[in-house]
Amino acid sequence: AQSVTQLGSHVSVSEGALVLLRCNYSSSVPPYLFWYVQYPNQGLQLLLKYTSAATLVKGINGFEAEFKKSETSFHLTKPSAHMSDAAEYFCAVSSSGGSYIPTFGRGTSLIVHP
Amino acid sequence: NAGVTQTPKFQVLKTGQSMTLQCAQDMNHNSMYWYRQDPGMGLRLIYYSASEGTTDKGEVPNGYNVSRLNKREFSLRLESAAPSQTSVYFCASSWTSGSYNEQFFGPGTRLTVL
Numbered sequence: 548a549q550s551v552t553q554l555g556s557h558v559s560v561s562e563g564a565l566v567l568l569r570c571n572y573s574s575s576v577p578p579y580l581f582w583y584v585q586y587p588n589q590g591l592q593l594l595l596k597y598t599s600a601a602t603l604v605k606g607i608n609g610f611e612a613e614f615k616k617s618e619t620s621f622h623l624t625k626p627s628a629h630m631s632d633a634a635e636y637f638c639a640v641s642s643s644g645g646s647y648i649p650t651f652g653r654g655t656s657l658i659v660h661p
Numbered sequence: 662n663a664g665v666t667q668t669p670k671f672q673v674l675k676t677g678q679s680m681t682l683q684c685a686q687d688m689n690h691n692s693m694y695w696y697r698q699d700p701g702m703g704l705r706l707i708y709y710s711a712s713e714g715t716t717d718k719g720e721v722p723n724g725y726n727v728s729r730l731n732k733r734e735f736s737l738r739l740e741s742a743a744p745s746q747t748s749v750y751f752c753a754s755s756w757t758s759g760s761y762n763e764q765f766f767g768p769g770t771r772l773t774v775l
Contacts, residue, residue: 556701579761590751590766598761637703643760653703
């Protein structure tokens, strides 16, 4: 079985501050991990993905995430928040331990203050 | 490439009315999905289709039916709409290879049932 937990339904940061969105997963086998972003009134789009090639993954718009097997985590970070980063962020996992259908976290809403 | 397209973008129904949400993808993906998104609930899988000619229930299938018309198209039907079906509906597609499943999402259909 596989599961995803995103800590914090809302995260608020000031423009220019560090962004940290937390994702912990549960999987009995090596997983594939994804972060998706959803801007207001739009569909989800892929931000970055972990496919076991490298533990530090870089995505679009300056975001990156680090796969830590010992902590079963895949936290999303960005050194300096921009107003345009305000969106909903979803972490997802797919693995052979579950069906091939990804399991999504409940999402974290990132609020950026000027 | 248009990616994943959905029609209509918005719809208002009265309780008991029926409607079909349309979805098409032009990426030659084998798998297609229907999700609903409600505040605080994240994405919940309604139905999916692993390949042309097959469909399976997801987490919340009650009150819905689907048709995988061909490889490109996957429709979702509400036979007798209820207020509890007020939601944003997303179609997604993917080329599944083993347990790797990167999904591509449409822009969504915003449905209100009065």
